Amino acid sequence: MQAETLKGIVRDIQRQKTEKQTVELKLAERGCPTRLFDTLSSFSNQDEGGIIIFGVDESDDYRVKGVYDPQDLQKKVTEQCKQMEPAVRALFTVCEMDGKVVVSAEIPSADIAERPVFYKGVGRIRGSYVREGESDEPMSEYEIYSYEAFRKRIRDDVRTVDNAKMHLFDEERLEDYLAAVKRERKNLAEHVTDSEILELMGVTFENIPTLAGLFAFSRYPQAYFPQLCITAVCLPGTQMGETGSGGERFIDNKRITGAIPDMLEEAVEFVRKNSRTKTIIDDEGRRTDKPEYPMKAVREAILNALVHRDYSIHTENVPIRLEMYRDRMEVQSSGGLYGRISIDALGKVHPETRNAVLANLLELLKVTENRYSGIPTMRTEFAGAGLPAPVFSVSHGEFKVVMKNDYFKENITSEESILEFCSVPRSRSELIAFTGKSRTHTMQNIVDPLVKSGKLNLTLPDKPKSSKQRYVRAGREKGC
Numbered sequence: 001m002q003a004e005t006l007k008g009i010v011r012d013i014q015r016q017k018t019e020k021q022t023v024e025l026k027l028a029e030r031g032c033p034t035r036l037f038d039t040l041s042s043f044s045n046q047d048e049g050g051i052i053i054f055g056v057d058e059s060d061d062y063r064v065k066g067v068y069d070p071q072d073l074q075k076k077v078t079e080q081c082k083q084m085e086p087a088v089r090a091l092f093t094v095c096e097m098d099g100k101v102v103v104s105a106e107i108p109s110a111d112i113a114e115r116p117v118f119y120k121g122v123g124r125i126r127g128s129y130v131r132e133g134e135s136d137e138p139m140s141e142y143e144i145y146s147y148e149a150f151r152k153r154i155r156d157d158v159r160t161v162d163n164a165k166m167h168l169f170d171e172e173r174l175e176d177y178l179a180a181v182k183r184e185r186k187n188l189a190e191h192v193t194d195s196e197i198l199e200l201m202g203v204t205f206e207n208i209p210t211l212a213g214l215f216a217f218s219r220y221p222q223a224y225f226p227q228l229c230i231t232a233v234c235l236p237g238t239q240m241g242e243t244g245s246g247g248e249r250f251i252d253n254k255r256i257t258g259a260i261p262d263m264l265e266e267a268v269e270f271v272r273k274n275s276r277t278k279t280i281i282d283d284e285g286r287r288t289d290k291p292e293y294p295m296k297a298v299r300e301a302i303l304n305a306l307v308h309r310d311y312s313i314h315t316e317n318v319p320i321r322l323e324m325y326r327d328r329m330e331v332q333s334s335g336g337l338y339g340r341i342s343i344d345a346l347g348k349v350h351p352e353t354r355n356a357v358l359a360n361l362l363e364l365l366k367v368t369e370n371r372y373s374g375i376p377t378m379r380t381e382f383a384g385a386g387l388p389a390p391v392f393s394v395s396h397g398e399f400k401v402v403m404k405n406d407y408f409k410e411n412i413t414s415e416e417s418i419l420e421f422c423s424v425p426r427s428r429s430e431l432i433a434f435t436g437k438s439r440t441h442t443m444q445n446i447v448d449p450l451v452k453s454g455k456l457n458l459t460l461p462d463k464p465k466s467s468k469q470r471y472v473r474a475g476r477e478k479g480c
Helices: 003-016 037-044 070-081 123-127 141-151 171-184 194-200 211-217 260-274 295-308 356-364 374-384 415-421 428-435 439-452
Strands: 023-026 050-054 091-097 100-107 129-132 135-138 230-234 252-256 277-281 287-291 320-324 328-334 391-395 398-404 456-458 471-473
Touching: 003 023, 003 050, 003 091, 003 100, 023 037, 037 050, 037 070, 037 100, 037 129, 037 135, 050 070, 070 091, 070 100, 123 141, 171 194, 171 211, 171 356, 211 260, 211 356, 230 260, 230 295, 252 260, 260 295, 260 320, 260 356, 295 320, 295 328, 295 356, 295 374, 295 398, 374 398, 415 428, 415 439, 428 439, 439 456
Parallel strands: 023 050, 230 320
Antiparallel strands: 050 100, 091 100, 129 135, 230 252, 277 287, 320 328, 328 398, 391 398, 456 471
16 A cells, blocks of 8 residues: 555545444554454455554544554564464555654455454454454354355255155155256266165255255255244334334234245245335326336345355254335345355356255256346346345345335435434434445445534434444434
8 A cells, every 4th residue: 555545544534533344443652552353353354354554543533643663563463463363464554644653554355265364362263253334343153154164165955854754745846856857967867766866966865855855845844944934024114113003013924934946936925915016107098017026036036045045053043034114125044145256246257156956956946047147137127127226235144135116216315314214213224224325325425414414413422433322313312
């Protein structure tokens, strides 16, 4: 990094009065901070890496205080970098601002196969961190497992379900599948028995059903995994907990079970039943009914969740969640991005497949194409319907798709809509979900200007960065 670039970053922070997803401030006026491993870990474990800036005091209005000794600081930071596993190689930049020296340490992103980067002094479980906004949070055991599952190529979809029974499989579906295998996999059409085909294709292992086989063919796989289902709710408001005019919490509420083909169709039908239909009359008086959401895209979102969710023992008690709000629909499933792919690359490159055997089974059953076309199809369908593109996000090992509708076309990022939303105190996460924008954009470009203008107030003004901080419309504090 050039010195002028570092100066520009510091000036931006001073103007915005906040750290960032990729920038952490450390005061080093009297010595080197002794605990950097949480930030070294979190920056190394995110695709963008990060920058630690020494010599700016966050608690004193982000003033430049300078560092005690730039050469010794770099030496001591390097020593802490060597205590990480694998070792972190920081790139330093030194510049002078306001007559004082500021030092930055650029922390590169670790390759996915080397994550999680952790502090050797406390071990992988306690020493692995992830970046959440401007803070470093301990990585969950599941998040750590996710990295190891990719590195070790653990295939959770082909683990056996020892107490599962083959005679409880859907015989007609199984017969259709075997016919498809023999038709489309020519080398399995002759001299291979049906039981050998099921073994070779991952439906069974030593005559015991695999998880993939169970969720493709069993009449009721939830007998073995009760929570590996879909919980679907239709809500009257824009947030969980808001009630309708009659005090109802849910308009519709259903637990969807069965094999994946069955859950898929039932979940799509749930959305169809609870969607509003808009009637459009053209200039010639012809009527067209426009669904609230393009159903082809809805099907792809639900299918992606079913096929690509994590099926490890760590997520056996976590169902897929389908939530229909007044202004949007969300589909959330366990399992972040798998392998070397980022959110920005979704739909643009071919990702590695977490559940390759399951995806192959469903391809032969004509449930999925297995050609990585799901996300491009969703984007195309929403664009064709004149709706905002679906928003994809990952947090704490959860993958979420948010799809907006057009029945409340007011600009939800307008000043009045934000103030109305904050008639009751709202958290940062609630505001981000409401706007559908990134955390940085929501807070810096929408919320912070309203706070500075006095139109939004903090419920904890003395602790602006508290996790318990809420934002409320000015004049509504007493009614909180």
